[in-house]
Amino acid sequence: MAIQILCATFFGVEGVIVNVEIDISYGLPTFNIVGLGDVAVKESKERVRAAIINSGFEFPVGRITINLAPAALKKEGSHFDLPIAIGLLVATDQISVESMEGYLFMGELSLNGHLKRIKGALPIIIEGVKHGIHKYIIPEENIEECSIVKNAEVYPLETLTQVVNYLKYKDMMPHKVNKEFKSIVNELDFSEVIGQEATKRALEVAAAGNHNILLHGAPGSGKTMLAQRIISILPELTYEESLEVTKIYSVSEGVGKTGLINTRPFRNPHHTITSIALIGGGRNPSPGEVSYAHNGVLFLDEILEFNKTCLQVLRQPLEEKEVKLSRVSGTIKYPANFMLVGALNPCPCGYFGTNVKSCKCSDYEVKKYASRLSGPILDRIDIFSSVNPISYEEINKRAYGESSEDIRFRVNKARKLQRERFKGEGISCNSQMKEKHLREYCQLNDKSNRVLELAFKKFSLSTRAYSRILKVARTIADLNEKAKIDEKDIIEALQYRKFIDESII
Ligand SMILES: [Zn+2]
Structure with missing residues (x-):
């Protein structure tokens, strides 16, 4: 037998x-x-x-x-x-x-x-x-x-x-082992970053509504330093989320992490990465960077330097929150629900709009540079934030900012509001809202409506921009614990649509 x-x-x-x-x-x-x-x-x-x-x-x-x-x-x-x-x-x-x-x-x-x-x-x-x-x-x-x-x-x-x-x-041999799950908070802290209040606020809004964000600013202005700290203000990883992330690392080898993952992943692939390494696949299929960033952050520094196909293949995971690979033996699915954080210089020389050095580029070059970031990525960014090098006075003051713990406290509150709002809707945060949710949860009063109308006409905004502004405004109102979006929320949300060349997109 x-x-x-x-x-x-x-x-x-x-x-x-x-x-x-x-x-x-x-x-x-x-x-x-x-x-x-x-x-x-x-x-x-x-x-x-x-x-x-x-x-x-x-x-x-x-x-x-x-x-x-x-x-x-x-x-x-x-x-x-x-x-x-x-x-x-x-x-x-x-x-x-x-x-x-x-x-x-x-x-x-x-x-x-x-x-x-x-x-x-x-x-x-x-x-x-x-x-x-x-x-x-x-x-x-x-x-x-x-x-x-x-x-x-x-x-x-x-x-x-x-x-x-x-x-x-x-x-x-009583070898039974069972551990309590405990989420670990990132060691990096926003209080270590001097100044940059506007960008910190933008990152707080992004974290609160799970919005994709793009940082632009001169080389050395601190874009990477700020992006790395976003993990520290995101809600703590839950037990279920930790299992999901650990599962991905468990089926892969050589990604530098083994064992239990109890902190949100922050993945920072170099711009020379291939599309397979980014998305996953290969002869013996394995997850890519987008899956290693699941429940965390995918940070693309110098985003314009990435291969065009790399940016194109990001479209599917950004939209569907998972990667599907077709194989003879069936379709393999890897989860890929990440927050995208991109960073880039404002122009080819890097100094457009800054007071550090004068920009050597022509208007045409600046426009052309910014337009390279079109298509799949640009369409999925909710928040744009300009990072300016800090002045000598600010450095000299050495005034430390608010701690990540304090910021996360507000983020958590805003997230809780969203979870309650979307109960039974199949989504959990403002960035995932569809048209019907916008109609239901983003109603404007007269004043806020007028502000948005003015902006819409003045900057000839697209319908896409319109819905992005509403989503971000909803998050800002949640952070301020307001049931209705008011004009201040709309104005702040409009600020986050200001692109490199000062246009509102
Ligand atoms: Zn320039």
């Missing part, structure tokens, strides 16, 4: 339960793995054989067939090593069947039997819990990301021998 061991794999960022079936029959010694495994799965044979022998166990002789069910699903990764090894030990009576019932196994084996870190442990456990599986044997190195899943008992172990000993004498 074939032995069945529970394991799982992942597709995109979702786990899929896999049954590892082991059958040993009489015949010439062979060892086959069937069930659409990739190269890493096929090579599992050699690792498992060596690990079993080097751990002092007996490797069975006969026709060994391993089936990974469901067979139609493509499986990748090396985490099937451990369940295969355990299955072989059960099949040869070196472990009893009862001892491993109810456990899900995952882990890569080294040739001497050590358990090594695997990709995708978190989505596997999340999926397993949904299927009523509560006990997990995992490599010690995966413990950080796995220890916060509710209703899961996680047993981190280091070697195959330890796993076997644990299964035999369960009372000897």
